[in-house]
Amino acid sequence: MGEEGGGRSCGTTRELQKLKQQALEYYRENDVPRRLEELLNSTFYLQPADVYGHLANCFSKLAKPPTICKVVGKNVLDGLGLLTLQVEIFCTIQNFPKNICSVVIATHFEVHENDLPELVEAEGAERLEAVSTAVRWVNETITKELRGMAPSNQAEVDQVLRTFFENKVQEDKERKELEKSLGDSTVPTPSPLISPPPPPPPAKKNGQRQGKKDTLTEKPIVPPDPVEPVLCGSMAIGAVSLAVAKTSAILGNNPLYLNISLLKHHQPPPLKAETKKGLNGGKRGQQQITGKMSHLGCLTINYDTIEQPLLLIQGICANLGLEMGTDLHLAINCAAHELMDYSRGKYEVMMGTHKNAAEMVDLYVDLINKFPSIIALIDPFRKEDSEQWDSIYNALGSKCYIIAGTASKSISKLLEDGNISNPKSSGLIIKHTNQTTMSDLVEITNLTDSKKHIAIFGSTEGESCDDSLVDLAVGLGVRFIKLGGLSRGERVTKYNRLFTIEEELVQNGTLGFKEEHIFSLNEEAEKATEALEAVATTAGELPEPPEPIFPTEVEEPAKT
Structure with a gap:
């Protein structure tokens, strides 16, 4: 009995010595004695509670990472x-x-x-x-x-x-295939129906001659693609x-935008406008410019011409002492997919005013010539109208950005295809939604950078007061951010976050404009510009690109 107890005692002693040796090696490797000595020397005149706090902080550094x-x-x-x-x-x-x-x-x-x-x-x-x-x-x-x-x-x-x-x-996918196979096996195959003959063409009245408009039929409109x-x-x-x-x-006690920036760069985290009179009811009998605020924070107004909302902005800027094209630039969200009248095959740009694709190109060209402060057109055509995207890009690609918003595919599809130029554009709007991860955002912005396209970080319609997307935009280094109008808390919160980040970057000395214009031509646009200059005979020099500022987006006005 005594020998057995003595053997157990020796075994326990050896185990304790082994544990002591392991503890000694751990403390020696992590230099704990020196840290404790420095800590005690630095906290000699502190209260005991402060000393314990410093000791806790010291040992917390040795703890397992979160x-x-x-x-x-x-x-x-x-x-x-x-x-x-x-x-x-x-x-x-x-x-x-x-x-x-x-x-x-x-x-x-x-x-x-x-x-x-x-x-x-x-x-x-x-x-x-x-x-x-x-x-x-x-x-x-x-x-x-x-x-x-x-x-x-x-x-x-x-x-x-x-x-x-x-x-x-x-x-x-497997579930849908199974449901389809079960449905095919239970539903009897219907007998083919004989389709009725097509209706005869309308009879032409006596003396009626077929005019030129009847012979020159326009190209049929391409139906919209199915929703992704x-x-x-x-x-x-x-x-x-x-x-x-x-x-x-x-x-890591870091702002989110810094971590996103480090992730992207593979680093570990540690002209004064002339005031127009009568724009707001100054002329008797003129329609009052009234409207309502949409859920996107945009003022939807009644207007008589396409130019009227832009003239209104010019007048407001003049009253505020702002110069269009210098202090303020515009980006117009055309949202052409919402303007298409499929019964006519034309775009309804105003109530009762319909234009075909060629007329739409002329409309945009005329608008940019009248208002050079417009630096971007978002979704000027539906994504199905690839020929029109080529036309508008060739006509205006050297004067403003042609941006694909709704016309662009989802980020996952863009990364899968590797093609961000379909439809042909200067850049695209990216959004963080659905299955898009932080790695996907880094990859898509790297792709746009490599193709010399611009990326605009945009918010979705159903927003919350979470302001993380502002940090994402700053960290990813996109050129612009699209937040909607300054209305409602969920958008104002994001603008305030943008101002806060600006203040932090100014204090850190990391904020400053590069020696480049806000509108920089890519290679294809430069070639188009050279071609225009070569064939120009009476035209003067091209206008200088605008100076770097933050642009303001104008949402599409509502139809009247």
Whole structure:
């Protein structure tokens, strides 16, 4: 009995000596004695509580780096009171879980103010399913996939999210194929129906001659492309990716835009206008310029001519002492896809005023010549009108930016195709939504930079007061940001964040305009300009590009 107890005692002694030796090696490797000595010397005159605080900070540096322990998805409301997704990140810090941050992602659904009630109800049900699916993905699978990962490793996190999304896409594809096969086996094949003969052409009246307009028929309008499918729940991917990036920034005590910038660069995170009288009812009998504010923060007004809203802005700038083309530039969101009258095959630029594609090119050229302060046209044609995009780019590509907004594909499709010039344009608007990760944003901006295209970071219609997209725009180094009008809290918050970042960059000495114009010609536009100069006979010199300033976007006016 004594020998057995003595053997156990010797074994315990050896184990204690081994543990002491390991502890001694750990303290020697991390130079803990010297750190404690320096700490005690520096806190000699401090209170005991302060000393303990410094000791805690010292030992906290030796602790395990924070890792993700839980990701939580929730249903919240956006700025319009519509359902969207919120994601929270919890990390294990010094053996305790801690809520680090939360983000809210905007949905891809467009907001239509005058939709029929049944359409609004159907879209509401679709939105509910999309958000509910995203919440389920986050709380059930994504939180398990990311548990234990370091939030600083954005590329690894995004790769996990991509793999998860690809599996969901494959599952959805297999489900649809199974439903189709079951439907084909149960539904009997109908017998072919004999189509009725086409109606005879209208009889021509006696004495009627076929005119020139009847013989020269215009080219039929191309029908709109089908809407690009969005996998239900995909917003979970983009939201979690953004939340992890924000978590890494907070843990590193850095602003989000700095972390995004380091991620992109593969670094680890540590003319005075003449005042026009009578524009606002100065002339008796003239229509008053009145309107209402849209959900995008834009004033929709009544107007008699296309130029009237621009003349109104000129008059306002003159009253404020601002010079158009110097202190203020304009970007017009043409939104041509909303102007198409498919029954006529023409664009309805004003109520009762229809123009074909060629006439639209002439309209834009005339508008830019009259108002050289316009430096960008967004979606001047539908994305299906590729020939018209070529025409407008060749005609105006040397004078202003031709931007593809709605006419552009989603970021995932652009990265898959590697072609950002379809339709032909000077640049595109990118948005953070659905399955777009931080790595995707870095990749698409690198692609636009390599092609000498400009990137405009834009917000979606269903916004929230989450101002992260401003940090994304600054960190990615895009040329412009498209936030909508200065109306409603969800947009004003983003403008205020932009001002805050500007102040920080000024204080750090990192903000300054480059020696380049805000409108710089790319190679194709330069060739077009040289060709124009070669054939010009009576035209003078081309106007100088505008100086660098922040442009103001003018949304499309409402039809009257």
